Amino acid sequence: MSIRRKRQRPVTSRAIIAFDLDCFYASVAIRARPHLKDKPVVIVQKHLCVTSNYVARSRAKGAVQKMTPVSHALQKCPELVCIDGSDLTPFREASLEVVTAIRAWLADRAREAAAMSNTKPPFCACQRLGFDEVFIDVTELALSEIENGGAPFLFRGHVFGRTDDDELRRLLMVASQLSHQLREYLIAKTQLTLCAGISHSKQLAKLAVNMNKPNDQTVFLPDQSAEYLKTLSPRALQGFGHGTHDKIITWTKHNGKHEGIETVADVLQLFGDGQDGIRRLGTILGNEQHALHILNLCRGVDHTEVLDSGDAPKSISAEDSCRSCTTMEDVSRRLVVQITRLVSRLRSDGQLFSRRPRALSVSYRFRGDGFVGTSRSVPMPTEIVSVCCSQQNKAIPKAIESIKKTALSVLKEHAGVQEGRTFDLTLLAVGASNFSDSDSFKGNGLTTDISEFFIGKAKRIDSGKKKSSGTLHHSQTPTGVSNHVQRTDSKERSTPEAEVRCPICNSKLSGDNLMQNNHIDKCLKSSCTKRDKSAGSVKRARKSLGTRTLDSYFSKRLQR
DNA sequence: TGGGGTCCT
DNA sequence: AGGACCC
Structure with missing residues (x-):
């Protein structure tokens, strides 16, 4: 069945969601200490603020950016509440809680789609990046829902860019609906908010995630993505790291090209001239494959797949x-x-x-x-x-x-x-x-069982609040099956x-x-x-x- | 500059 | 084993 579908309409593009939990460490810490909800909070490791909540960000006016010294932050905002974050256990557990919930929701949704079309449930790969980001490939699920006919052809959330590809637009419309519903579910279930970016590659999904920031989502339609990318710093591309940047800078200085590489356009001007550019960059980086990948990223081309992380760390x-x-x-x-x-x-x-x-x-x-x-x-x-x-x-x-x-x-x-x-x-x-x-x-x-692990935790969190409907946790498990x-x-x-x-x-x-x-x-x-x-x-x-x-x-x- | 993680060579 | 990348 699914083979026939793919033959009739080959999948030329994918639908990928990038999730990013909002100021993750701070949110997890505050969830466990509700009395801090409206206070400016920073999470501290050694003498650095590693994360802050939005109250702290607005009150300290940019003084609590990512890795700022605690002393600096305290000068700008003396009423800052500092929470020790050197033990990552609560964050690691909350992260597992979120991915587990994501997988459960997707599996449930896939089962519904499969039941309607009498096929096997579509699989959505989930890949974690750090504790607070997850990529999901929802292509199969979205196609399945389109085929079943129930999916609304409307975008959910913000839309950036445009596309002439009607099929892609539909695919991303459905993906944006899935993203929105999954986010609502996660927020209700975990009390943590998150952003989403939806596009046809990991690259663009990840860029979209940051476009509308807390607790919102953005679809990136890719027809003019190349033009957009040219204006960015190459460091904004995932895969273009510190080492790559340094090596290119060193090379430009050595070769009398004092322009530097402020933007992606600069990189393309230096190495964007086809095979020869790839070879030259490959020599500089010591790896031609990596050079090709980098240059593809600069042009907005990213075929990297969402690799399922599994539940257990390696x-x-x-x-x-x-x-x-x-x-x-x-x-x-x-x-x-x-x-x-x-x-x-x-x-x-x-x-x-x-x-x-x-x-x-x-x-x-x-x-x-x-x-x-x-x-x-x-x-x-x-x-x-x-x-x-x-x-x-x-x-x-x-x-x-x-x-x-x-x-x-x-x-x-x-x-x-x-x-x-x-x-x-x-x-x-x-x-x-x-x-x-x-x-x-x-x-x-x-x-x-991994779901049992969180049922125990949820009860403790819940009893700390007020009493709510007692059977909440089992009925909230979307799988409905408890394979204890x-x-x-x-x-x-x-x-x-x-x-x-x-x-x-x-x-x-x-x-x-x-x-x-x-x-x-x-x-x-x-x-x-x-x-x-x-x-x-x-x-x-x-x-x-x-x-x-x-x-x-x-x-x-x-x-x- | 923390306290973690991933994959590739 | 080290190095690149990610958060």
């Missing part, structure tokens, strides 16, 4: 960028903090995705190395298996110890970081990758009295996995070790962790 890492780390004691302490966070995340990951990592990577950077760091990969110590697969909390300390030992020996052997040597590290990170499914895990009743894994009555997981102890403070942990993780995270934050429990030693621990005067000044302003 790597998990925990980093600490430090001003200065010069003693083994300091290395050891920082390492244990990052490793504990990594292990804690691997446990949740194992529960959600039934898998465990086989590689451990240790990354580090020395002072003076600029942005370049070094990383080594080694086999992941086997102690991680019981953490990921059987979810035994008592296995956590052993895994941490083992990984710590391994990481320290990596640092010693490959970086010369050891007792008696002088060094100054500015970055320490541990990561897990090369995941393998653990079959022993499956069917043992320990896995958590049947669970045997496992002591480790379901009974709080299972005597689980925190690897940091050794106090008894209650509640479910998430609550336990939260406790461990809190413990980590205060750097409170088992034998270091007195208030005095906590203070010492904080100091030796590298807390400086600037940080302690801001920490007074941090909202918990």
Whole structure:
């Protein structure tokens, strides 16, 4: 059936939606703290504001742009509320919550379309970019709805540009309807607002996303996109990064072309003359394929596909960028903090995705190395298996110890970081990758269905507000099917009295996995070790962790 | 300039 | 393993 459709009307263009959640970190933080809703809020990592809400943006008048120092922002807006964003857990979870909801909505919509036309459900690839952006290829779904005859031929939201291609216009009209409905659904379900850009390529969809900014959407009709692109800075093109820019600039200076590359038009003037230009740019960049891609982007040509990201990440890492780390004691302490966070995340990951990592990577950077760091990969110590697969909390300390030992020996052997040597590290990170499914895990009743994961979270968020219709969460799940894994009555997981102890403070942990993780995270934050429990030693621990005067000044302003 | 991620070579 | 890119 679908083959016939494609033969009759070959798909010459696609319909792609780019979603971008509005000031994501700030929105997530405020969602969890409703009393901050009308206050100017910034999210702080180390001494930088990484995001702010719109109240802060209007009140500080441009002083809280992306990566501005907290001190600068506070001068412009002393009433700024600073929230610590160094632990990404809430943002990572909210991001997963959003994509999960997107997939569920699309699957539901695809099933409806399939039922009407008696075909198999159209697939929409979803690709995440960072925590707050998602690309969706809705071509098949839109075509299916057009064929079913129910789709209104009207644009939803703003429209930029024009096109003479009637079929494309219809396709994008339907895509804009889908986008709007999906956005409404997401806003209702997650209380997070988002923008959308709709076009026939990832490039243009992404450019459109920023055209009408918070909580709105724009369709980019592409007939004159090339003219439009010429006026932009080439850096505005996704794929034209810092390195590409620098290499071209260096080349122009070397070759006496002092014009520079302010716009895409400048780049095309230098390299836009066909095969020869591609070859010349390829030589400059050291990669002809990349040169071709860049030049295509400059002309508005982008055939890159939306690659489905899947639910599970391919790597998990925990980093600490430090001003200065010069003693083994300091290395050891920082390492244990990052490793504990990594292990804690691997446990949740194992529960959600039934898998465990086989590689451990240790990354580090020395002072003076600029942005370049070094990383080594080694086999992941086997102690991680019981953490990921059987979810035994008592296995956590052993895994941490083992990984710590391994990481320290990596640092010693490959970086010369050891007792008696002088060094100054500015970055320490541990990561897990090369995941393998653990079959022993499956069917043992320990896995958590991903939708169940959010049902638990939604209840907590909801009870924090006022009481609403109790059955909301199940009925809101658009799939309608809850494919819960049947669970045997496992002591480790379901009974709080299972005597689980925190690897940091050794106090008894209650509640479910998430609550336990939260406790461990809190413990980590205060750097409170088992034998270091007195208030005095906590203070010492904080100091030796590298807390400086600037940080302690801001920490007074941090909202918990 | 954080604390993450992806893919390609 | 490193480097490019993305947020």
